[in-house]
Amino acid sequence: MQSALLDVATDVLLAAPNAATDALAWLVVLTFLVGAGMEWAARTGRLDAGYVRTARGVVAGAWAMFALFWLVLFPHFAFAQKSYVEGILAIVAVPACLYVAKLLWEGRDSLFVLSRAVAGMGLVYLPFETIPSVSLFGTAYPAPKAALIRTVTVQTGVLIRLLGYDPELVRGPELGYLNAFQFTTAGGHTLLFEIVLACTGLGSIAIFVGLIGAVRAPLGRKLRGLAIAVPVIWSLNLVRTTFIGVTFGNQYLQVFVDEVLFLFGSSDPYMVSFFLSDRVISQVLAVVALVGVTYLVVRELPELLTVIEDVLYLVTNEEYDLHGSLDLPEESARGPMRTDGSDSE
Incomplete structure (x- = not known):
C-alpha cells in the first residue's frame, strides 16, 4: 500500500x-x-x-x-x-x-509594471499551451500549439538540409504531430529529435511582449521594440533547434559520457550529445541572448529600465539608476515611484 x-x-x-x-x-x-x-x-x-x-x-x-x-x-x-x-x-x-x-x-x-508584464506574458503563452484543437461548423482547426510547432519544424528542417543532412520527418512520440526528425547513426541506431512547444522560442517572445506591453510609452516605440525582439528571438531559436538536431542526430558531442550520464541521471549513452547541446550549451547561451536582446529593446524603450532596476533590487537589495549610467536615448518615462501614494507613470 x-x-x-x-x-x-x-x-x-x-x-x-x-x-x-x-x-x-x-x-x-x-x-x-x-x-x-x-x-x-x-x-x-x-x-x-x-x-x-x-x-x-x-x-x-x-x-x-x-x-x-x-x-x-x-x-x-x-x-x-x-x-x-x-x-x-x-x-x-x-x-x-x-x-x-x-x-x-x-x-x-513600481512593481505594478513587472506585474502587468507577467500578465501579458501569460496572455501570450497560455493560449498556445492550453487551447486544444477545435471543430466549428464542420471545419477542423488545429490548436495554436500544433500550428506553431509545425511552423518551427518546417523551418528547422530547411536549415538542417541546407547544412547537408537529410533526416526523415516522422510523427513525434510525445505529441503525434509530424514534428520529429529521425536520424540513423553509423551503427544503425535510430534517434528521434522532436520539436515541442519549448523548442519554439514562444517563452522568450512572451517575455518581451509582456514587458513591452506593460510599460507606458508611445505606441510607435513599443512597435519598434517588438520589431527588434520578435524576429531576433525567432531567428536565434531556429539556430538553436538546428544546432541541437544536427549535434544530437549525428552524435557530435559524445564527450565525458559517464560523467554526463551521471549528472543527468540517465543510462542511455546516445543522449549525451542531446544533454550537452540542449540542456547545457543552448540554455546557457539563451540566457546570454536574452540579455543582448534586452539591451537592444531598451535602446528603443528606456521605460523598461524600471523593471530591470526592480529586478536588480530584488537580487541585491540596493537601488539602481540605470538610465543615468547607460548610453541610452534621452526620451524616457520614469516608472511609478517606489513609495506609497506617489505616481509618475
Missing part, C-alpha cells in the same frame, strides 16, 4: 504541466489582470485613490500564487526534464515571487 502511494505521489510530482497547472496559471494571470486594472482605475481617477492599496493586495496575492505555480513545476523541470537551468530558475522563482509580494504590499508601486 505504501509503495503504491509512493508511486502515485512520484507520478504527480514529476507530471508534465496538466489541466490543474494550466488552471492555476490562468488563475494567476487573471488575478494579475484584475489587480492591474484596479490600480489603473485608481491612478486615473475612475476609482477612489484608496483602491491602490486594494490593488496591492490583489497583485501581492497573485505573486504568492505564482510562487506556488513554480513550486509545483519544479520537480518536472529538475527531475523529469533533467533541465538543471530550468530547475534552478523554477526553485529560485518561489522565494523571489514571495519577496515581490512582500515589497509590493509594503508600497513599492
Whole structure:
C-alpha cells in the first residue's frame, strides 16, 4: 500500500504541466489582470485613490500564487526534464515571487509594471499551451500549439538540409504531430529529435511582449521594440533547434559520457550529445541572448529600465539608476515611484 502511494505521489510530482497547472496559471494571470486594472482605475481617477492599496493586495496575492505555480513545476523541470537551468530558475522563482509580494504590499508601486508584464506574458503563452484543437461548423482547426510547432519544424528542417543532412520527418512520440526528425547513426541506431512547444522560442517572445506591453510609452516605440525582439528571438531559436538536431542526430558531442550520464541521471549513452547541446550549451547561451536582446529593446524603450532596476533590487537589495549610467536615448518615462501614494507613470 505504501509503495503504491509512493508511486502515485512520484507520478504527480514529476507530471508534465496538466489541466490543474494550466488552471492555476490562468488563475494567476487573471488575478494579475484584475489587480492591474484596479490600480489603473485608481491612478486615473475612475476609482477612489484608496483602491491602490486594494490593488496591492490583489497583485501581492497573485505573486504568492505564482510562487506556488513554480513550486509545483519544479520537480518536472529538475527531475523529469533533467533541465538543471530550468530547475534552478523554477526553485529560485518561489522565494523571489514571495519577496515581490512582500515589497509590493509594503508600497513599492513600481512593481505594478513587472506585474502587468507577467500578465501579458501569460496572455501570450497560455493560449498556445492550453487551447486544444477545435471543430466549428464542420471545419477542423488545429490548436495554436500544433500550428506553431509545425511552423518551427518546417523551418528547422530547411536549415538542417541546407547544412547537408537529410533526416526523415516522422510523427513525434510525445505529441503525434509530424514534428520529429529521425536520424540513423553509423551503427544503425535510430534517434528521434522532436520539436515541442519549448523548442519554439514562444517563452522568450512572451517575455518581451509582456514587458513591452506593460510599460507606458508611445505606441510607435513599443512597435519598434517588438520589431527588434520578435524576429531576433525567432531567428536565434531556429539556430538553436538546428544546432541541437544536427549535434544530437549525428552524435557530435559524445564527450565525458559517464560523467554526463551521471549528472543527468540517465543510462542511455546516445543522449549525451542531446544533454550537452540542449540542456547545457543552448540554455546557457539563451540566457546570454536574452540579455543582448534586452539591451537592444531598451535602446528603443528606456521605460523598461524600471523593471530591470526592480529586478536588480530584488537580487541585491540596493537601488539602481540605470538610465543615468547607460548610453541610452534621452526620451524616457520614469516608472511609478517606489513609495506609497506617489505616481509618475
